[in-house]
Amino acid sequence: MPMSLEGSCQCGAVNFTVQSRTPVPYQRCYCSICRHSAGGGGFAVNIGAIADSLSCDNWEGLGSYHAVHDSGRASHGERFFCKTCGSQLWLFDERWPDLVHPLASVIDTKLPVPSAITHIWLVDKPDWVEAEIGKGDRSFDGYPDLSLEEWHRANGVWVE
Template structure:
């Protein structure tokens, strides 16, 4: 059975809930976008939720969306198709949604108030673009990738017996 994740921003203006079949915060992303929009330790931890179950309470309409800059060529700026949702009042990163995967939403683990399961191992991704000052805590059994791993969030959860069907 999917796990209900309850989340909020730091100032309390926005609360949300979403059902997750993959609620274990195992994946640390060191890319410059995650690091700059949500990562205080030089990485961000994202989860997976079922987009159709996302319920948002935002009575003061504080939620904002940003499309991250993917690259610049002269005056041309290329933006990501992904929508990064955050609180416009306090800046808390809330979740990411990308229409390329319409069934999924990716809550920022730091915005989740529900007690999350401890991962049996972690996967460090996008190490090829980590900041020079970051020293990843890669432990025995952890995965480490310069880019994206081939194994999806769902596949990782299933392989570890942690998929909540």
């Protein structure tokens, strides 16, 4: 059964709920968009959730945009944020219409601790950021032939 997640922006103007089969904050994204929009340690931590389960108490309080990578390549994802405080909330990418990706940093529900971290877009990591890659950590590039569900199952972060 998916886990129910509650999230909110910093000022409380936008609150949302979503169901997730992958509620473990295991993925650190170093892409230029995540770094610039979400801040933090040079990366953002995104979670996968079921798009149809997303519920928001203030849709009018949301803004959205399509970001552009440092390389000039347009992002497929539409990024949603609170218009009052600017908190980045979630990403929706039309290539995966069944998924929405809330940032772990805005989830108020207690999340499971990951057994390992997956580091993605390390090529975009700035020099000042040291990727703390521990034993058991991996790169997304290691599983190119698996579906998203298969990959999450293989890494122990899929909730039945």
